[in-house]
Amino acid sequence: MCGIAGTTEPTRHKSVAVMLRALAHRGPDHTGIWTDADRKITLGCVRLATTDPNNVANQPLISSDRRFVLAFNGYIAGHRRLIAELTRHGQTISCQSDAELVLAIMARSIIKGTSPAYALAKLSGQYAFALWDNVQSCLWLARDPLGIKPLYVHSHPNGQISFASEMTAFSEWGTMTRDQAIKPHYLAHLFVPAPQTGALRVTQLQPGMLVRNQNGKTNADLIAHPAKSVQHGRDLKVSPERLRSAVRQSVADAMDADCTVGTLVSGGLDSAGVAALACDVARERGQSPPVAFVMGFDDPAYDESVAATKLCQYLGQSLYVVKAPASSDEIHQELCDALDHVGGPFANPSIVLLNRLSQEVSAHVKVCLSGDGGDELFGGYPRYRAGRLYETCWRHLPKPLRRLIAKLSGYRKNSKAHRFLAGASDGDEHAFSLWNNRCVIAECDALLAVPETLIGRGLAVSDAMMMFDRDVTLPGNQLLMSDRCGMAFGLEYRLPILGHDVVRLAASVPAACHLGQGPKTLWRQAIASDLPQWHVQSPKKGFNPPVAMWLSRVARYRWGSDADIRDTVFDELAISRDVKDAYWQRAISGKDLDMARSVWALMVWKIWQERGGSDIGSAIGNAADAP
Known part of the structure; x- marks a missing residue:
């Protein structure tokens, strides 16, 4: 790179x-x-x-x-x-x-x-x-x-x-x-x-x-996108063995480097599956297993280092556990550094984690394999399962009844059930728009950018969401993080799951099959023989921080009191002080992740503005003046 x-x-x-x-x-x-x-x-x-x-x-x-x-x-x-x-x-x-x-x-x-x-x-x-x-x-x-x-x-x-x-x-x-x-x-x-x-x-x-x-x-x-060479949703009876073979070849190709190669690991399937296949390739080549890295949290609700340690013992990998930033000043500084790398506003709080992780990984290897793309290709996000529930059951109820149920559930608007019911209260387009729009603050007038290639194709909602994430969300979100955070420290992330043969196979299988026996059905079957059973069946935590806690800490570190935070973060919204207070309290309660992410995005927008558009001018000027 x-x-x-x-x-x-x-x-x-x-x-x-x-x-x-x-x-x-x-x-x-x-x-x-x-x-x-x-x-x-x-x-x-x-x-x-x-x-x-x-x-x-x-x-x-x-x-x-x-x-x-x-x-x-x-x-x-x-x-x-x-x-x-x-x-x-x-x-x-x-x-x-x-x-x-x-x-x-x-x-x-x-x-x-x-x-x-x-x-x-x-x-x-x-x-x-x-x-x-x-x-x-x-x-x-x-x-x-x-x-x-x-x-x-x-x-x-x-x-x-x-x-x-x-x-x-x-x-x-x-x-x-x-x-x-x-x-x-x-x-x-x-x-x-x-x-x-x-x-x-x-x-x-x-x-x-x-x-x-x-x-x-x-x-x-x-x-041409590799997925476009297949007719979407045409089940070619892709076997788990065929998928495993394609991913393994992609892993083997990614390991072909004239430098030391490592892997990320976690408690989930994607990075763990890539790591397991990398160890298999290394053994075949007479090499030692690649060194592994994981982010560790003090809070066991977010920590995957214990599961990663057990996995690496099983695979024979040496493991480095990188401690996640915890103090207000650490989180704030990592966020500002990451925004400088991006050059524009970016509101996925996981960029703070990846920025810290990449700095440590780069001290040991130049190339690191990651499991990026697994959720989007193989059906890992809960939204896809919501789409399947809507397609198979909910949409068949009379629309007036669906709207009534959604209205009644609105008394608890911070519930996941309400978000599903609100999306399912109308047609396919409404469901797609609401479930993919990450902003739950109506007064923000947030607007999805949907490619013309997705409009009017008559896709099932779950298929449309997976395609949207693959073509829009993945490059704009996870892939951007991997590039900026890795390359900020001279680290090249390689992404074997996004090998073109793998993408083609995944695209030929409809969402209904990817989700048939739970999330990532095909991928789970493909990689099951390479991982211990307890890891394959363990619930996913994801590469996510405690957003509500971080939001509270960063905002108070930067602006002080709740009143000053409210007046700063919500200053461009035409809403009353009471509504601002209600949104803020919901966001930091730890009980409404959607609201926490929405307010985090508003906070990042304000930080970006205060830093002169992510310090585009001064950050570059400083770099240009460096020896």
Whole structure:
């Protein structure tokens, strides 16, 4: 993995060096800059050397004919096999890195006049890159179809652009102006969905985007999502054995690195399943099991370190337990640091945990395997089960009766039952919107950003929710956290569950089958033989902090009294003081997680504003001034 940056400004080529200093944490092993003779483009890369650490693999890479120049951030599964195949067909290869493979594939496609998007769709991995074609004076920008790696574009008033792996790199072009219009989407999702970012004139490439920029004119193509190659919901009788084989191959590919590899572990299935398969691969290769990491809490209601310790003893892994931040100042500082990494408002409180965890993991390994994507692909969230209950039972009741029951349940609006009944009181679209909107404060006017590809498809609610989470929530939420928190400390998270063969298999199975015998039915069956039975059957706690407690501590640490908190956090809402007090008390009660998350999002929004839009300008300025 790396950090990349560049610009088409002909008189500002030296600015790329400043941008790269702001990204230095992403690539501590090497910094490289290339500018073409006419200064039409400058590309830069800070490199984290995880494959082929030799100097010949340093970036930007230049093709043997000098026509193409590439700055690449990412990892390609099975890259050595693919490079060997290219070599057998006469392709000249200068090194054994993932970037060299992408350079060769893009060059061949452009020279032959075939579709680069089609060629890239055949690659499984996580990446973003910038490629310059010297002959056509053309810039290509790309982001992988699952949205695992980021790429941001800053449009300049004169029509030129700059681009970077993180928004913090753009302060070289002046202070970013906050985009207040993002707030309804931010509150509904708890993040800013692409292409919006939180800054005016700055956009994020959406997952799968391949952009071609030539002479100031831009057109875009789409790299096909692996799930789109199957007919959604067509049960191909995917067996547990077939799924396990696909995930194991993805794990084996992810472990192919020229550095030490570790794994995250937990009390759940996803990271534990990946860790178990990683140990199996290591044994097959004659290697020691990879070292493991888990977050530990003082509160047993949130702590998974005991279960992780038992699991690692079973698998033969050494385990590091990283203590979660607990004091008000610790939580507040980790939150502010994480917001600086993101560059915009981000309201999943788990980013505080991952930020702390990643710092400790990076002290031991450069690459760490994670179970990200398991909930979205295999049906792990309770909302999906609510969708199935609605589809199989509740929707068949007369609508007036459903509305009456929802109204009567409204006397206890903080109950999970009321949220289900309110969503199920009308049609499919209403249920989808209410259950996926994370904001329960009606006066916020929070608004979901739903892709056109989901509208009017006639999907079952549970299938639509799983697809929505896979295509929107996963890249905007969990994958963003993995990238920013890992790369903040020069750590590359690899996500085997999101290997393209695994994604295709999961997408071919309808939600009804994923949920048939409880959450993650197919995945649970697939991994059961690799894990102890007590772990497979143990209830999931999830990678979550005590949100209500943290909300109370951080808000009081920052603003003091409850009255000052109320007047600050709710100041943009046209509601009475009594209603503000009621929302605040519900949020910190520990009995209403939805309200706690909603108020946490309002708190983060206010912190982001007070810090000058997550300190986009000053944070970058500080990085740029660093030696």
